[in-house]
Amino acid sequence: MVKLYREGSHTEEVGRALLSQIGELAQIAGWIASDAGRHEEAERIYKLGMSAAWQAEDRTLVGNLAGSLAYQYSNTGRETEGLTLARAALDQTGEDAPAKARALYLDRVAWAHTKAGEPQPAMRSLGEASEAWEANSVERESPQYLYWVEAGELQVMESRVYTELKRPLRAVPLLREVLARYDATHTRELALYLSWLAIALADADEPEEAAATAQRVIALSADIASERTAERVKVVLHRLEDFSDVPEVREVLDDAAQETQKGQRCTA
Numbered sequence: 001m002v003k004l005y006r007e008g009s010h011t012e013e014v015g016r017a018l019l020s021q022i023g024e025l026a027q028i029a030g031w032i033a034s035d036a037g038r039h040e041e042a043e044r045i046y047k048l049g050m051s052a053a054w055q056a057e058d059r060t061l062v063g064n065l066a067g068s069l070a071y072q073y074s075n076t077g078r079e080t081e082g083l084t085l086a087r088a089a090l091d092q093t094g095e096d097a098p099a100k101a102r103a104l105y106l107d108r109v110a111w112a113h114t115k116a117g118e119p120q121p122a123m124r125s126l127g128e129a130s131e132a133w134e135a136n137s138v139e140r141e142s143p144q145y146l147y148w149v150e151a152g153e154l155q156v157m158e159s160r161v162y163t164e165l166k167r168p169l170r171a172v173p174l175l176r177e178v179l180a181r182y183d184a185t186h187t188r189e190l191a192l193y194l195s196w197l198a199i200a201l202a203d204a205d206e207p208e209e210a211a212a213t214a215q216r217v218i219a220l221s222a223d224i225a226s227e228r229t230a231e232r233v234k235v236v237l238h239r240l241e242d243f244s245d246v247p248e249v250r251e252v253l254d255d256a257a258q259e260t261q262k263g264q265r266c267t268a
Contacts, residue, residue, distance in 0.1 A: 016056045023053035023061045024145050027068060034072050037227030042072060060101050060143055063093035067108040074115040086112035100142040103132040104149050107157040114164045122165065126158055152178045156193055163196050168204035175200065188229060191220035195232035199239050207243035211252045214240060218256065 026049025034042035046069040053061035066089035074082030090105040097105075106129035113122035133154055142149070155178050162171035175197040182190060194217045201210035214236050221229040237256050243249040 019052045019056035020058050020061060023049040023056060023058065023065060025049070026052065027061075027065055027145065030065070030068060034068075035226050035228050039072060039076055043069060046072075060093050060097050061145070063089040063097070063101065063105055064145065066092065067105050070112055071108055074112045079112070079116040083109075083112040083116045083118075098142040098146070099132050099135040100146050100149050103129045103154060104146065106132055107154060107161075110161050111157065114161045119165050122161055126161060129154065129158070152182065156196070159200070160196050163200045163203070166203055168200040171200040172197065172204055187220050188224050188226050191217050191224060191229045192232055194220070195229075195236050198236045202239045202243065207240070207246045208248045210240060210243070211246070211248040214252050218252075 026045050030042045030045040030049065033039075033045060046065050049065045050062055050069075053059075053065060066085055070082045070085035070089055072082075073079070073085060086105070086109045090102070090109055093101055093105060106125050110122045110125035110129060113119075113125060133151070155174050159171045159174035159178070162168070162174070175193060179190070179193060179197065182193065184190060194213055198210050198213040198217055201207075201213060217229075217236055218233055221233050233256075237253060240249050240253060244253060
């Protein structure tokens with residue numbers, strides 16, 4: 001697609017359409033690379049997409065790509081850069097952006113504030129995201145590439161902020177509500193969402209239920225080629241170590257340790 005744009009002959013209108021397609025494809029490719037743990041590659045792809053979207057004068061697409069890169073920054077130890085870029089992504093789209101886009105970008109800002117250790121701005125951003133989503137039903141149609149942004153996904157994003165901020169009484173009901181109606185065939189997402197529930201349950205001092213949820217996370221993650229889910233399993237197991245004297249938790253930790261040892265012997 002990039003070669004077609006650079007080397008082909010086309011009208012200005014067709015050129016903008018090609019640039020938008022490059023931006024949208026970069027969003028997908030960047031997400032795949034990021035999920036696989038190839039963060040440098042993902043960053044390069046996201047930046048290529050941002051450049052293309054900027055040339056196409058598609059500010060909403062620029063914001064989507066920038067917000068995705070900000071999310072990666074926030075999750076990989078670059079919290080200050082993540083917050084700066086998440087804010088820039090929101091500002092780039094402007095007040096006249098589709099409500100669905102603003103809700104998503106505000107949730108990303110909330111997450112960036114959370115990872116930066118700023119709970120109050122994070123909570124304010126969640127409130128603004130909720131207001132933006134409420135306006136979604138009465139505003140113009142959103143870009144097709146935001147098809148996946150719906151109420152349940154935004155609830156999950158909100159619950160992750162609450163979990164990270166150690167507010168399980170808010171996080172657990174939200175996650176249970178979403179998971180009760182979630183499509184079980186979406187294995188990767190289900191494993192990720194359950195991992196947040198496991199952490200929130202542990203924070204709520206419900207170790208037995210946290211252990212049962214962790215078992216589901218581990219089982220679902222076993223056959224998924226996702227660096228993200230693998231890291232989340234490690235986070236969950238680490239959190240459960242605080243309850244290692246609880247039999248149900250001890251069983252999960254011991255089983256996980258045995259699987260790790262088997263894997264090490266197979267690769268030795």
